[in-house]
Amino acid sequence: DQQVKQNSPSLSVQEGRISILNCDYTNSMFDYFLWYKKYPAEGPTFLISISSIKDKNEDGRFTVFLNKSAKHLSLHIVPSQPGDSAVYFCAACNAGGTSYGKLTFGQGTILTVHP
């Protein structure tokens, strides 16, 4: 049972344009969401997060939007740069539960930004 889903395996955008990566979840106990970026043969690195008490969080070129009623979140990258080309993972957890820090990951979306 895939509790966190990234339905787009890949996304290709032009440099300078907006990249939108999507993520859906099914577990209503999830209340904290994170995005990670991963280059080949390296570990993922934390990008941005959002708590369920918010619907938007912004950090420079990266903005995460959360729609709790739809159980959907998205990561916007504006403007996209070639160095953003990587695999992006959406992750979720129940921050208030005893398994705090135990993240459930989506399958990942490969972003390619063309110069």
Added chain:
Amino acid sequence: DGGITQSPKYLFRKEGQNVTLSCEQNLNHDAMYWYRQDPGQGLRLIYYSQIVNDFQKGDIAEGYSVSREKKESFPLTVTSAQKNPTAFYLCASSNGGTGELFFGEGSRLTVL
């Protein structure tokens, strides 16, 4: 520099052999985790430990074992009971404050 060190980076083993992957952190984090990455399946949790001398099974613990004798170390043993051990293994740690995990660079295990 603070971080997580995984070794070896690449490992080849024959079928039926147990192998142990090392994970060491100097971030003074209480919690440590092992994830497995397979193509198209994202990261799946194998085991996690929130405190020394205690650990819990994750979603795919069968065929794996761990120990947590020191705060800094969380080795993972892939046993011969693991049916499909070839994968990319990632160790992570957290201070539990934000849910943010810090990952090592990973170990790629290939069983021949």
